[in-house]
Amino acid sequence: MLSIIAFIIIATIVALLITQKVHPVIALTIVPVAGALIAGFGFEEISDFFSEGIASVLPVVIMFIFAILFFGIMQDSGMFNPLIHNMVKISRGNVILVAMVTVIIGGLAHLDGAGASTFLITIPALLPLYRKLNMSPYLLVLLIGLSASIINMVPWAGPLGRTAAVLGVDAAELWPPLIPLQIISIILLIGFAAFLGWMEKKRIEKEGLLINTDNAGMFESNINTGSESEGKNLERPKLLWFNLLLVLIVIISLVTNILPAGLIFMIALCIGMLVNYPDAEVQKDRLASHAPNALMMGSIILAAGTFLGIMDNSGMLESLAEDMVSVLPAFIVPYLHYVVGAFGVPLDMVLNTDAYYFALLPIVEGIVSPLGVESVEIAYSLLIGNIIGTFVSPFSPALWLAVGLAGIEMGRYIKYAFFWIWGFSLVILLVGFLLGLY
Template sequence: MISLIGFLTIITIVTLLITKKVNPIVGLVIIPLAGALLLGTGIDDLATYFNDGIDSVMSVVIMFIFAILFFGIMQDAGLFDPIINKMVEISRGNVVAVAVSTIIIAIVAGLDGSGASTFLITIPALLPLYKRLNMSPYLLMLLVVLSIGVMNLLPWAGPIGRAASVLNMDPVALWQPLIPLQLIEIVLLLFIGVFFGIREKRRIAKIYGFPSVQAEAAATVEGAVEENVDKDELKRPKLLWLNIILTLAVIGTLMSGALPSGFVFMIGLAIALPVNYRHVDKQLERIKAHAPNALMMAGIILAAGSFLGILEGTGMLDEMAASLIYILPGAILPYLHLIIGFFGVPFDLILSTDAYYFALVPIVEQIVTNYGVPSTTIIYALVVGNIIGTMVSPFAPALWLGLGLAKLEMGGHLRYSFFWVWGFSILLLIVAWVMGIISL
């Protein structure tokens, strides 16, 4: 009975999230509550489960709020603008250089862990250049999507935060073993940029003849970006190096693990605000501007904490795992995390990020740990296999923003990008296995 209600709870949440019938916060709170009440759970027990669940994710919530605010301030101050402008200038007229520069710009823009801001920075800046050089805008989307996937491994990005909440871990502690893999991913991405650049150059040559250097077009794009930067009163170009030092100090402290991640971002924000905006009113204005993103992510994580607390407290998670062990062939259960990881990108087509990490991942982790596989190894396989495909999911709102900015269709994006994204995801699983991050 317990496992049946558990499966009905999971299926209901996943279905409602997939069909966009409810907000994630509503689904993650109401459906598990209804399941617990069907099991006859008392008010006192519900309060205990809720408190346990919230306690398990509170550190993640604190980190998300202050990380989003900190990087939002850095973007307002123009920390990333010089790099982006320079890459646009360097890449003008060279198709291969444009492809590689797209990846570099997207990686820099993705330092805040937000797919939406990455699209907002890269697509408007580079789309005119792609069009003038007869480069496919779908290639622009593919390169940005791959870059977002790599940067989603950052602990203040959504997937790692969600995975950490499942394990009741600090996101930075979960991320630290992934740092070498993330650096290798960036290098591989640059090679992929060269590959796609050469491929695109041949396609253009075949259709249009060899393109001439579009220096004038690139200069126009660059000038438009610079003009926009100059007009924006929020930019602080004179404080660029100070902001760079502050950001590197924050990231370095995070990597060292010397302080809790939430505290690190809290300190960084407390320094960044008065340094860049002296007037208190302006500081409050900047916080209010970025608060909706911070609060939305915090709300989802808190709701997920309530969801996980109820599933664990009522025993639904244990019973579901036991039932699946009974149903599935015993030979595949120790490798279930690898199987799910291998098909992680296709799962993005049928599951939202919330459904994948808060519904599927806990069950797989619960099953495979019974065979002596460490929880972190399980999570790494599930994360690495899935994270690159975040922006091929029709359930990712940021993807629709990117498609709208580039004036592209979802079907065309999936046809152009899906198998390349899935192939890159499988390659990263192999690299992670070779590095010992995941094991067979």
């Protein structure tokens, strides 16, 4: 009975998340509570499940809120703008080099872990360049999406935070083993971008559209971070090196785990605000500007804590896992995390991020971990297999923004990018295996 109720709860949540009939907070809260009541648990027991679930995700929530606020302030200060400007100039209109530089720009812009701001910064900056060179805007979105997906393994981005919430650990603890993978992945992606750029150049030549790139000045690009007047008022070019140093100190502190991740970002936010915007009214305005994104993610993680607390502490997840093991072919069970990881990108087409991490990951972990596989290894395989496909899924709001900014069609983009992205994800999954992550 517990297995049946658990399956219905998960299926209902997945269906609600996929169809986007309700907000994730509603699905992750109401459905498990109703399921627990149907299963015969009383209010006192459900309260205990809730408390334990919230306690397990609270550090993740704190980190998310203050990380988003901190990087939002860094974005306001214009810290990334000169870096992106210089990268655009370096490319000098060479199609292959432009494709390679696009990867670097996408990675730099995504250091805040927010897909929407990444596309808002990079696509308006690079689209004129792509148009002048007759390069495909589909290639632009593909390369930025792949680069952002690799950087998306940082602990203040969504996937690792959700994984940490499921495992009940600090996201900052999961990140250090992923750093070598990120570095290798970016290097591989630059090489992949060179290949795609070479193909793009051949296409342009075939269509007779290749242009003279001797005049590098024609490839200047404007970076837009909001309304022009507001952006100029908020930018702090004289504090660029201070802000870069502050971000570097934050990253080193996270890697060395010198303090809890949430406290690191709280301190960094306060320092960044005091130095860049000493006026109290401006500080209030900047916090109000970024608070909706921070609170949105925080509320989803807290709701996920409710879901996980009920499913785990009630025994429903364990019961479902045991019953699933009994029906799966025995030879598949020990390798289930590899199988799911390998199909992570296709699964992104039918499951959104919340459904993948909050519904599928706990089931796979519950099935495979009793066989002696570490929970963190299971999580890494699912994370790495799926995260590369973040920005090819129609369930990604940031991708819809990218499609709109680039003036392309979602269906054509998925057709153009899907197999490239899936193939690249399999390569990265193999690299993770060779690095001993799972």
